[in-house]
Amino acid sequence: MGAGMSGRRAFTHLGEDARRSALIDATLDCIAEGGPQAATVRAIAARAGVTPGLIRHYFASKEELVAQAHEALMTGLTETSASALDALPADPLARLAGFVAKAVTPPVADARAVALWAASMQLVPRDPAMRAVHAATYLDFRDRLEGLIAEALHAAGRPADAATARRLAIAGNALLDGLWIEASVLPEHVASDEARTIAVDAFARLLGVELPAP
Amino acid sequence: MGAGMSGRRAFTHLGEDARRSALIDATLDCIAEGGPQAATVRAIAARAGVTPGLIRHYFASKEELVAQAHEALMTGLTETSASALDALPADPLARLAGFVAKAVTPPVADARAVALWAASMQLVPRDPAMRAVHAATYLDFRDRLEGLIAEALHAAGRPADAATARRLAIAGNALLDGLWIEASVLPEHVASDEARTIAVDAFARLLGVELPAP
DNA sequence: TCCGGGTTTATACGATTGTATAAATGCACA
DNA sequence: TGTGCATTTATACAATCGTATAAACCCGGA
Numbered sequence: 001m002g003a004g005m006s007g008r009r010a011f012t013h014l015g016e017d018a019r020r021s022a023l024i025d026a027t028l029d030c031i032a033e034g035g036p037q038a039a040t041v042r043a044i045a046a047r048a049g050v051t052p053g054l055i056r057h058y059f060a061s062k063e064e065l066v067a068q069a070h071e072a073l074m075t076g077l078t079e080t081s082a083s084a085l086d087a088l089p090a091d092p093l094a095r096l097a098g099f100v101a102k103a104v105t106p107p108v109a110d111a112r113a114v115a116l117w118a119a120s121m122q123l124v125p126r127d128p129a130m131r132a133v134h135a136a137t138y139l140d141f142r143d144r145l146e147g148l149i150a151e152a153l154h155a156a157g158r159p160a161d162a163a164t165a166r167r168l169a170i171a172g173n174a175l176l177d178g179l180w181i182e183a184s185v186l187p188e189h190v191a192s193d194e195a196r197t198i199a200v201d202a203f204a205r206l207l208g209v210e211l212p213a214p
Numbered sequence: 215m216g217a218g219m220s221g222r223r224a225f226t227h228l229g230e231d232a233r234r235s236a237l238i239d240a241t242l243d244c245i246a247e248g249g250p251q252a253a254t255v256r257a258i259a260a261r262a263g264v265t266p267g268l269i270r271h272y273f274a275s276k277e278e279l280v281a282q283a284h285e286a287l288m289t290g291l292t293e294t295s296a297s298a299l300d301a302l303p304a305d306p307l308a309r310l311a312g313f314v315a316k317a318v319t320p321p322v323a324d325a326r327a328v329a330l331w332a333a334s335m336q337l338v339p340r341d342p343a344m345r346a347v348h349a350a351t352y353l354d355f356r357d358r359l360e361g362l363i364a365e366a367l368h369a370a371g372r373p374a375d376a377a378t379a380r381r382l383a384i385a386g387n388a389l390l391d392g393l394w395i396e397a398s399v400l401p402e403h404v405a406s407d408e409a410r411t412i413a414v415d416a417f418a419r420l421l422g423v424e425l426p427a428p
Numbered sequence: 429t430c431c432g433g434g435t436t437t438a439t440a441c442g443a444t445t446g447t448a449t450a451a452a453t454g455c456a457c458a
Numbered sequence: 459t460g461t462g463c464a465t466t467t468a469t470a471c472a473a474t475c476g477t478a479t480a481a482a483c484c485c486g487g488a
Contacts (some may be wrong), residue, residue: 008451008452008466008467009466009468010453011453011454011465011466011467012455013453013454013455013464014468016464016465019465019466034340035250035336035340036249036250036251036336036460036479037250037251040444040446041445041446041447042444042445042446047417050467051466051467051468051469052447052464053447053448053449053468053469054465054466055467056446056448057464057465058448061446061447062445062446062447106259114339115335115336118332118333118335118336119336121328121329121332121395122249122250122329122332122333123249123397124399125328125329125399126248126249134399134402138400138403139403140271148292166413167412167415168416169418170393170396170404170412171389171412171416173387173392173396173411174389174390174391174393174395174396175317175385175389175392176300176388176392177387177391177392177395177396178387178388178389178390178391178392178395179384179385181335181388181391182352182384182387182388185335185338185339185348186348186352189349189352189353190384195382198381198384198385199385199484201385202381202382202389202420205422206416206419206420206422207419208419222437222438222481222483223436223437223438224480224483225436225437225483226483226484226485227434227436227437227483227484227485228435229433229435230434230435233435233436254474254475255475255476255477256474256475256476264436264437265436265437265438266437266477267436267439267478267479268435268436268437269476270476270478271434271435271436271475272429275476275477276476276477348444380471390445
């Protein structure tokens, strides 16, 4: 592309942190697009706009890069979900409805996120570190949902004991997970607005309360 | 191991169909154990007890072998679920409860199955054939669940219209999927009997009926 | 018993992978 | 404006990947 007759390609220093996260982002992009086997050292470097050798300068091995990429993905997902809480209404019932609706509609529900999640799911049974991250993020989300459920039940005048709230949170979490997956993977069979309606309606039935349409 | 001083290793003819399915089983074992990247031609052949070249005699390429392995996995799962219906009681309420309980407890819920499912999930967005198989099995299971739900509601004296039954089936399917995943991946956080209790209780709340403990 | 044909093994090849090492470069600081 | 040093590139290497091809083998039918 008219890069001149020869010579070494130009480059700019970017700083350790920025370069690290750029490489991590490139790794996630590669995995999302073509699965783990597509995330080769050369493909990652090409997408990050650097040469392959640089990866080994910031990560002891490709395995370490992939592990850190998955950790960044997980923490990013939980942070997104946590910050979404701030934008929700204060009324406990509307709050729960809004939380549930957001969890199964775009941009939370999208094919890339599910592809990455499935990729990490494959590592969880084998890699203890991945397993720990998965358990932590799972329990974090579940606890947050349990809090919303408890407050909603209290506001509706039928508070539940701790054991019931916990069981409802487990069931609700599973419901959101499954709906999130199908709405992302098969959007033509589970449309976006339909997923929202179904999720809110199911939660209303689970808790035995009326939930406002978000 | 005392195989003699040299010579070609002994082997036996197995027949086309048997060898094909043996290679497919070996492929699934490899994927379940170490993910797709562990399912190399040599690893598959070693697990099947043959030499690598034989794979290319039965499959035009490794890609074709993997595709057929995933198809076999999917159809196997649906057949298992379908045949499980025969062993369930005739009473619609007990039948639904039993179906739900079986879906989230071993042997349906196990780490190997989830690992394979996650692996196939990664191919679904990219591979049209995998996408078609996934959609078919998903809709198949969902339709079966919708039938059970409709019959249970009818037996309980509060029949639902078609749209409601469909929405309940989608929600119930998502609930079973999510619980199946977590019970398989994190059995220490969602114990087996707890998953059964939660699932049946959640379905009772969803449908607004009393379900017998299976 | 032997022989034909499909099954299986053995070996090799090019491409791609992760990794290692040295040289060149851009940038902060004097 | 030069200079030190971390950053980045370039190149090379061994291992492993999927694939190709020819030879050896097992087994059923004559």
